[in-house]
Each structure stands twice: as C-alpha cells, then as structure tokens.
Amino acid sequence: MALAFDEFGRPFIILREQEKKSRLRGLDAQKSNIASAKAVARILRTSLGPKGMDKMLQSPDGDVTITNDGATILEQMDVDNQIAKLMVELSRSQDYEIGDGTTGVVVMAGALLEQAEKLLERGIHPIRVAEGYEMASRIAFDHLERISTKFEFSADNIEPLVRTCMTTLSSKIVNRCKRALAEIAVKAVLAVADLERKDVNLDLIKVEGKVGGKLEDTELIYGIVVDKDMSHPQMPKRIEDAKIAILTCPFEPPKPKTKHKVDIDTVEKFQTLREQEQKYFDEMVQKCKDVGATLVICQWGFDDEANHLLMHRNLPAVRWVGGVELELIAIATGGRIVPRFQELSPEKLGKAGLVREKSFGTTKDRMLYIEKCANSRAVTIFIRGDSFNETIRCGTGNKMMIEETKRSLHDALCVARNLIRNNSIVYGGGSAEIACSIAVETAADRHPGVEQYAIRSFADALDAVPLALAENSGLSPIDTLTAVKAQQVKDNNPHCGIDCNDVGTNDMKEQNVFETLIGKQQQILLATQVVKMILKIDDVISPSEY
Numbered sequence: 336m337a338l339a340f341d342e343f344g345r346p347f348i349i350l351r352e353q354e355k356k357s358r359l360r361g362l363d364a365q366k367s368n369i370a371s372a373k374a375v376a377r378i379l380r381t382s383l384g385p386k387g388m389d390k391m392l393q394s395p396d397g398d399v400t401i402t403n404d405g406a407t408i409l410e411q412m413d414v415d416n417q418i419a420k421l422m423v424e425l426s427r428s429q430d431y432e433i434g435d436g437t438t439g440v441v442v443m444a445g446a447l448l449e450q451a452e453k454l455l456e457r458g459i460h461p462i463r464v465a466e467g468y469e470m471a472s473r474i475a476f477d478h479l480e481r482i483s484t485k486f487e488f489s490a491d492n493i494e495p496l497v498r499t500c501m502t503t504l505s506s507k508i509v510n511r512c513k514r515a516l517a518e519i520a521v522k523a524v525l526a527v528a529d530l531e532r533k534d535v536n537l538d539l540i541k542v543e544g545k546v547g548g549k550l551e552d553t554e555l556i557y558g559i560v561v562d563k564d565m566s567h568p569q570m571p572k573r574i575e576d577a578k579i580a581i582l583t584c585p586f587e588p589p590k591p592k593t594k595h596k597v598d599i600d601t602v603e604k605f606q607t608l609r610e611q612e613q614k615y616f617d618e619m620v621q622k623c624k625d626v627g628a629t630l631v632i633c634q635w636g637f638d639d640e641a642n643h644l645l646m647h648r649n650l651p652a653v654r655w656v657g658g659v660e661l662e663l664i665a666i667a668t669g670g671r672i673v674p675r676f677q678e679l680s681p682e683k684l685g686k687a688g689l690v691r692e693k694s695f696g697t698t699k700d701r702m703l704y705i706e707k708c709a710n711s712r713a714v715t716i717f718i719r720g721d722s723f724n725e726t727i728r729c730g731t732g733n734k735m736m737i738e739e740t741k742r743s744l745h746d747a748l749c750v751a752r753n754l755i756r757n758n759s760i761v762y763g764g765g766s767a768e769i770a771c772s773i774a775v776e777t778a779a780d781r782h783p784g785v786e787q788y789a790i791r792s793f794a795d796a797l798d799a800v801p802l803a804l805a806e807n808s809g810l811s812p813i814d815t816l817t818a819v820k821a822q823q824v825k826d827n828n829p830h831c832g833i834d835c836n837d838v839g840t841n842d843m844k845e846q847n848v849f850e851t852l853i854g855k856q857q858q859i860l861l862a863t864q865v866v867k868m869i870l871k872i873d874d875v876i877s878p879s880e881y
C-alpha cells in the first residue's frame with residue numbers, strides 16, 4: 336500500500352492488487368492441487384474397511400468425536416485449502432446421494448490423482464488424462480452393471496437385507512452389535528417404506544439417543560419417543576387410548592403485557608386478577624376436555640401454577656416439545672397441529688393406543704413413548720449408549736458412542752433404502768474394484784491413442800481400494816492383491832476380494848459382503864468428476880499470505 340498525491344495535492348492510496356497475489360501455473364498448479372487432494376485421501380485411507388482405524392477429532396470448543404465415517408471426518412476437519420475442500424464436498428455428495436461409501440470415494444479419487452500425476456510428469460496433457468479417465472469410468476460403470484446381481488428379499492424375508500446392513504456396520508465401531516442394529520435398521524426402513532412405489536421416506540425414522548444403558552438395549556419403537564416427561568410428577572405415567580391435542584399456541588393464562596398499565600394496590604384487586612387468570616385458564620382446560628383430549632402436547636411452556644391446575648383438573652400435559660417432534664407426533668398419531676386455541680376441535684386430536692413415561696436406571700431421566708399410533712408409519716430408533724473403550728469410560732465416552740451409533744445407523748438405513756429403491760448389488764471387499772480394474776485394463780488395449788495410458792492408470796487406481804483394505808487388515812498389500820487378481824482371472828469369478836476378517840475364503844459372495852450397485856457406480860462417477868475438475872485447473876491465483 337502506498338500513499339500518493341495527485342496534481343492538486345489530494346492524497347490517494349495505491350493498492351498493489353496484483354502483487355498481493357501468488358500465482359501458480361501449468362504443471363506446478365496441477366501438482367500442488369494434486370498434493371493437497373492426496374493429503375486428504377491419505378488421512379481417510381487408513382479408515383477404510385472392517386479393520387479400518389478410527390479418527391479422533393477435537394473441535395475448537397473441546398468436543399471430541401471418534402469416528403471412522405469418511406464424511407464425518409472430513410466435515411469436522413477444518414481444511415482451508417480449496418482443493419482439499421473439494422474432496423470434502425466429494426465425500427459429502429456421496430453421503431447425500433447414497434449415504435454410504437464416503438471413505439471409499441475419497442480413497443478412489445486420491446488414487447486417480449496419484450496416477451494422473453505420473454502421467455503429467457511423462458508429458459501427457461491433462462485434457463488427455465481427463466478424457467482417458469472419462470472413458471475408463473464409463474467402462475467401469477458398465478462393467479459393474481454386468482457383474483451385479485439381483486438381490487431378492489421381501490417384507491417376509493428380511494434376512495438378506497439384514498445381512499447387507501451388517502456389512503456396512505461391520506466396519507464401524509458398533510460392529511459388536513451389528514446383527515441387532517442391522518435388524519433394527521431394516522425393520523425401521525420397512526415400516527416407513529412403500530414397497531410398491533419403491534420409495535422410502537427416511538424423515539419418518541427418528542433416531543433418538545440417551546446416554547446410559549448398553550448398546551444392546553437399543554430398540555425400535557413403532558411410534559415416537561420424545562425426550563420429555565409429563566409436566567407434573569403426579570400426572571399419570573400411562574395413558575391408554577390417548578387423544579392428543581397438539582398445540583403450538585401458548586397454553587397458560589394470559590400474562591399482563593408491559594405496555595398496559597395495571598394498578599394493583601389492594602389485596603382485593605390482586606385476588607380478582609388472579610381469579611380472572613385462573614378462570615381464563617380453567618376455560619382453556621375445559622375446552623380441551625370438551626373436545627375429548629386426554630393429553631396435551633405443547634410447543635411452549637406453562638408456569639408452575641398452570642401446571643398445578645392441569646394436574647388438579649386431571650389433564651396430563653407435556654411442555655417444551657420441539658417443532659420437528661411435534662410434526663412427527665402429528666404424522667404418527669394422525670392429528671393436526673393446532674396453532675390457535677380457538678381452532679381446537681375433536682377431529683384435530685391425534686390418537687395413540689398407549690402413551691407412557693419411562694424412566695431410566697437411577698437417573699432422573701424420563702422419556703415419553705407414544706405407541707400404537709393411528710398411523711404406524713413413523714418409527715423411532717432409540718439408541719442406548721455404552722462405553723466402547725475403558726479409557727474413555729469416565730469421560731464423555733457414552734455420548735460419543737451414541738453419536739457414532741447414530742452415524743453408523745444412518746449408513747445402514749441408507750443401504751436398506753437404496754436396496755428397496757434398486758435391488759442390484761455388487762460384492763464388496765474390493766472385489767468389484769478388482770473386476771473393474773481387469774475390465775478397464777483389457778479395454779485399454781483397444782484404444783490406440785494416448786488415452787490408453789490414462790485408461791491403464793485408471794485401472795491401477797481402482798486397485799487402491801483393495802490395496803487399502805489389505806493394508807488396513809495387516810496383510811501384505813501387493814502380495815494379497817496380486818493373488819486375488821490372479822484368482823479372479825483364473826476362475827473368472829468377480830466375487831474374489833480381500834479377506835479382511837481372515838474368514839478363510841476370499842469369495843465375497845460366501846462371506847456375504849455386498850454393496851449396492853448404485854452406491855459403487857456413484858463412487859466411480861463422483862471420483863472421476865472431481866479428478867477431472869482438479870486436472871483442468873492450470874492456474875491458481877490466490878492471495879499471498881503475510
């Protein structure tokens with residue numbers, strides 16, 4: 336910055352805009368971008384697979400998260416490099432579209448870039464590399480379709496679905512309870528699914544967690560669980576055939592507003608005011624009773640006096656229930672949310688066969704279960720936490736476990752949903768990637784142009800997933816991969832993958848390790864798109880740091 340004066344002596348400031356920027360061009364730009372993306376992929380690589388490592392992330396305000404979910408790790412990592420942010424976006428897109436395979440997609444993108452770097456160094460133009468990758472990705476995409484199989488299940492035979500969800504959960508911290516959790520996830524998805532239209536609305540599944548208990552106590556409730564209790568301890572803890580008024584308007588005597596002046600200078604006046612207030616509230620309670628409500632669920636609170644009155648008038652109530660929960664309660668019970676008290680009418684009441692308050696262990700915690708609802712399509716998965724690691728037992732271990740269980744269940748729910756939408760599957764454990772790698776490699780020979788190098792590199796990059804799986808399981812990566820690849824070619828069996836859990840067979844079909852076809856295809860497409868985008872950047876202009 337410099338201060339200068341014009342011919343009339345007026346001062347002005349010269350900002351040297353150009354000089355403040357650093358600039359990288361050509362190969363340097365690509366190399367630097369590739370290096371940043373690879374750094375992100377390297378972090379996730381060790382988390383891939385059933386034996387993948389977990390990451391511990393601490394937020395600026397001290398919250399600790401332990402997870403091995405790719406999207407979550409990247410979400411919480413505070414990256415400020417633009418290319419690294421693209422990788423975060425990549426994982427997020429996979430999470431958004433598919434919900435699973437978030438680590439794999441980043442590992443794949445990292446490998447593609449690593450291979451691309453070698454090609455660039457050999458003097459191949461980035462556009463050629465991008466085009467070759469595009470061709471290869473289409474070959475891989477189609478090959479996946481070819482090796483995919485239909486996955487048969489029905490509402491009566493949920494076992495195959497459960498097994499697939501177990502594969503997803505096997506690489507998570509919660510894998511000890513994978514069978515139980517997978518069953519819960521599948522039942523929840525089937526409860527809200529419309530099998531004819533092949534549609535699943537995951538919004539109808541509420542995932543609630545409470546610290547304490549054991550992970551095994553996690554349960555599926557055909558109804559809604561709200562982290563609230565009856566407003567008064569003497570209200571009934573169990574209401575059968577409840578008729579529920581769902582209110583978003585205040586449910587208490589009107590409070591004198593400050594802009595009006597009320598002079599209360601005698602005891603009598605105070606008494607009258609009080610009586611008026613009580614009468615008003617009494618009428619509200621009466622109105623609820625008149626329409627037939629046996630339980631009132633309010634978005635707002637009411638004070639102790641109102642609470643006491645409700646208890647006396649024998650009208651149980653729940654206060655401070657959040658908007659999202661109110662909506663779910665309304666959907667589940669077939670009731671209508673009432674925004675103005677005057678609008679309360681019998682047909683707007685929600686109906687539930689049983690509303691009960693449940694307390695937990697020695698804590699004061701209580702939760703409200705709304706079950707046997709009129710519309711049984713809303714369900715709740717209620718997670719109980721347990722400490723997964725002795726060292727964290729005394730700290731916030733339980734809370735973290737619940738959060739991680741929620742994330743893992745989200746993956747399992749997504750897998751079940753994807754299968755209901757489209758029941759094609761490919762086998763996991765890197766077998767699909769190896770099969771695609773072989774197919775792409777063979778296809779490269781048919782391309783006479785420079786692209787063939789890029790296509791071959793794409794085939795090598797596909798090996799990154801099985802390599803990482805082998806490495807993370809403590810196997811010798813190259814030896815294992817070569818053996819499995821040779822076996823695939825010899826037996827013409829695309830189901831051979833990495834035997835991460837040392838089961839004794841590397842046939843993933845026997846091991847029941849599946850992934851959804853759309854998930855795997857999406858991984859390849861997204862990874863290729865991001866890599867192409869990064870390769871096409873040949874000029875990086877950024878503000879230089881002071």
Ligand code: ADP
Nearest residue numbers: 382383384385436437438439506763764765835
């Ligand atoms: P992502 O976030 O990408 O889903 P995961 O850590 O869940 O990553 O790992 C998924 C990978 O692990 C997939 O390639 C899957 O096929 C593989 N995998 C999962 N379970 C097994 C298993 N029991 N044996 C071999 N591979 C497995």
